[in-house]
Amino acid sequence: MSATAVTAARHLRPTKAAPRILRPLPLSEKRLPVPHVNVILRDTHSCRLADHYYHTVRDDLMYMTYTHEPHPRKPPRKIRPTYDPNDPYTKHRFNPPIGGPTWSKQPPPPTTAENVVKLERIQLHCMVKEAISSKSQLLGAIMAFRAISGESAGAGGRRTSEGVQIVRGKKQIGGWIRQGVPVGVKVDLKGPKMWDFLGILVECVLPRLREFSGVPMEGPSVALSTPASASGVVSFGLPPEAMALFPQIEVNQDAYSRMYGMHIHFITNAEGMGARNRVRQLLSGFQIPFARK
Amino acid sequence: MLPRNALSACSRRTPTRLWALSRPLATEAAATEAAKPSSSTLPPHPPKQRRPKPVINTGIILNRSPLITREPTLFEQAYHAYQARIQRALFNPFPDEFYFKPGTILEERFKKEEEEREREAFGPPRKAAASKDSAFTESESKSASESSENQSDNVDEPMPRVSEADKKGDVRSLDRRMDRNLYLLVHAKDQKGKPRWRFPQGGREHGELLHEAAKRDLFAECGDHMDAWIVSRNPIGVYEPPLPADTEAEVIPKTYIFFYKAHILAGQVQPDGKNILDFAWLTKEELESRVDKEYWLAIKDILSDF
Incomplete structure (x- = not known):
């Protein structure tokens, strides 16, 4: 028995060949057979890093982020809106509270076992400047992102899995970008693929990256209430050399025209002041190093 | 759950106000009560021993x-195996010509392993198809099993899940x-x-x-x-x-x-x-x-x- 048979998943009943198809299935527009039911693919294996999160990191994070609040919190201060809401002259105007938006100045919600910081998705993003002049320059980046992420649109019958998406220019900025022109690619990783990507990043890519001291982190003087500090997202960039270190790319690196750098965003459920610091605590539980600038 | 003096022992300074609050508040009722025994002599209180600080x-x-990783339960194993079969039946075809140069040893090895995984998921190929060239498939399967035996030396076996200490x-x-x-x-x-x-x-x-x-x-x-x-x-x-x-x-x-x-x-x-x-x-x-x-x-x- 070879190694593949040993590691293969266990069946409760002996497998046998699929039954013969007597009446052929209806075909879709792409000439593919359409099954009688909506098939949705779920987890095919238990995930190592997800296990690590649920058995070790989550408990520790709850203890680390807990603040003892024996008394109920004070109700938030009522801030006067810019215009009098009862004045018929200004009734339908946009009427924000004075002093700008306050979402980033809210204190974090009390820590409970339910709202411990949790990784929701990882987004990879790459801008290809040459694609402004010729769209075909995006193809290499699309292939590389497909290989790294393993995601494809509607994969496993799930509508929410969007695969590798093309990013278009939002604004017309003279000499740099035009509106609606494809300029980059991005992909959202969720579920087991997200944990697999995190494991590969930490074990194969970051240790072999040259001159990498850690994900840069600003000093302690930065206020906790800035939008970046309170948004619950940690982002960093990887140089083009790093793409060649992903094992999915490494096996046939010469099939790609060139290597691309990428931005990685770790998007979590953390909110309130200092949310980014809590995300850093979460990520260091997966051995992502952080270093002061 | 905890009495107040247990928590007070945690702080570096013992707050003096706690002692002050333990006295009755100066209300009118308290004042009248306090006035009554003052006329007569006070009954001697037994010296109450206070419990020392916790x-x-x-x-x-x-x-x-x-x-x-945790050993999956029997149910989880069956569930994962079922989902893996669905995935194998429905996934996009693997672009092996993109990843392997045709005719290389690596490609041959991958195809053999893939065949074995296919057989593991869906069982042996159907009889009708097999009967046409049964002699050919038998000889092929023999050679495949021989070569897999030879290859099994190269593949790293996973470490045992049970240690010496167990x-x-x-x-x-x-x-x-x-x-x-x-x-x-x-x-x-x-x-x-x-x-x-x-x-x-x-x-x-x-x-x-x-x-x-x-x-x-x-x-x-x-x-x-x-x-x-x-x-x-x-x-x-x-x-x-x-x-x-x-x-x-x-x-x-x-x-x-x-x-x-x-x-x-x-x-x-x-x-x-x-x-x-x-x-x-x-x-x-x-x-x-x-x-x-x-x-x-x-x-x-x-x-x-x-």
């Missing part, structure tokens, strides 16, 4: 987190029960000299913060031949040992043990052998049989089930 101790729940039943080893959270219990003499199983614990010096005391106590009892990390500055649980049922119980101060969570990162426990007689790394279920019942009730909810 003692705050720290206990450390030293944890070795799982080293390998086979020997060595509870002191950190390699035992690799898929579970383990906790350190020490076999220590209590005040009467009777040995008991408990978590490492210790006292707190004057002016010392609790989490600092926890770190000091851990190394004091378990030796400094290990690298350990106290997870947070907050305690994760509290235990109040029962007072001895004596008449003198009023004089004995209450004791509170605040538990802190810690992880062992390297090294091993090396107790001095004077007060600590033995130690063991145990899972939650194994722990129950060793500790006292009251101790178990206090700690069972702060330990991990996995």
